Amino acid sequence: MAETGKHWAGVGEAGTLLGMKSLLLAYKVFGRTGFRIFLLPVMTYFYLTRSESRQASRDYLARIKPLLAEPERKGLTPFRHFWCFGEILLDKLLVWMGHIRHEDVVFETPDAFAAVDTNRRGGVIIVSHLGNTEVCSALAHQLPDVAITMLVHTKHAEKFNRLMKQTNSNAAINLMQVTDMTPATAMLLSERVEAGEYIVIAGDRTPVNGGGRTACVDFLGARAEFPQGAFILASLLRCPVYLMFCLKRSERYHLYLESFSQQLSWPRKERNQGLQNAVQRYADRLTAYCHKAPLQWFNFFPFWLSDANADKAESSTPQTPS
Secondary structure (H helix, E strand, O other), X not given: OHHHOOOHHHOOOOOOHHHHHHHHHHHHHHHHHHHHHHHHHHHHHHHHHOHHHHHHHHHHHHXXXXXXXXXXXXXXXXXXXXXXXXXXXXXXXXXXXXXXXXXXXXXXXXXXXXXXXXXXXXXXXXXXXXXXXXXXHHHHHHOOOOOEEEEEXXXXXXXXXXXXXXXXXXXXXXXEEOOOOOHHHHHHHHHHHHOOOEEEEEXXXXXXXXXXXXXXXXXOOEEEEEEOHHHHHHHHHOOXXXXXXXXXXXXXXXXXXXXXXXXXXXXXXXXXXXXXXHHHHHHHHHHHHHHHOHHHEOOOOOOEOOHHHHHHHHHOOOOOOO
């Protein structure tokens, strides 16, 4: 079952820096076709040796398939899920190397991007592990006056982040490692938002330390825990909140940005329910975008709760005193 596995942050990083460099070299020498030839044994190895990741993939695909039309269900297998992840890894590196051209990116919601460009105060952009989050650097190139700080757990992907830094030390996005949201961190982020920066944070991974505030919501027809951290941060910063998704289709990256709230704020007595509703809205939007690209949600960790554990999680949600 999902809840018997390790927390995602405790799972060792797959692969080595040398292996990643080898795949990148294969791409540089032989192009995308050559890269795929080298990628096949690599992903086959991880597919065969990572049983928990295979099971997590099966679990996710079993939940998304009934929500899709019959033609869209074809080819939705765990190995293809792994393979798509390997392809996206290369795309992530190409973004940081500056190899993604403007014509490779389709801005699907131009009005929302224009709103970001004209909002001089900054805000919070909540992303997910659907598609290629790194392509949000395209936002920095499209809107050169907009500064972006991406909150990451770099310890979990230390080798990959090191390689990204080596490929392009002048990347347009500032990466900030955040394991715990301390008052000092919140104050720093508040100053950046006031200066017009946008804080990018993922909304579909529970807190790194295994604690923290979570909400048990419906996702793909079953109960799952999502972090409240992004929404708590946005409410503290009292700034506009956006959702952003980047999906790859036919070798192009389709970037979606949508307004989530001009400001997340609730009366004290309604704060817990307000956070619950906000997380559910986010999970609903993530569901909608998973429909668009079902093989591109890369969460290879146990995610859903059993009925008993879902009831336990809901009953343990802290209540605001009246």
